[in-house]
Amino acid sequence: MPDTLAYTKYNHFFTVEFKVTKSNKVRLSPHQVGWHMRHPYNTFICIEHLGSGTVKLYEGSEVRDLVACGLELEAWCLGLEACCLKLESLGA
Numbered sequence: 001m002p003d004t005l006a007y008t009k010y011n012h013f014f015t016v017e018f019k020v021t022k023s024n025k026v027r028l029s030p031h032q033v034g035w036h037m038r039h040p041y042n043t044f045i046c047i048e049h050l051g052s053g054t055v056k057l058y059e060g061s062e063v064r065d066l067v068a069c070g071l072e073l074e075a076w077c078l079g080l081e082a083c084c085l086k087l088e089s090l091g092a
Contacts, residue, residue, distance in 0.1 A: 012091025
């Protein structure tokens, strides 16, 4: 189960896995990868790069590419505020 089970004001449920990294590599356990592969919709991975403080949000359906490419993979959202707004708008 991911770190957070949440829902929006539109009663739209979603999950978020939170990660931090010092490099461009993102460490996800086989169980975490499996979760996102089995549940590719309404699941997200939020990653903070400790060196730059950058926050990126990825959809769970991108988990394989995220493991392969790391933070070089284009994010669904960039920046904490943008990520929060995007998640808040789910189900609108």
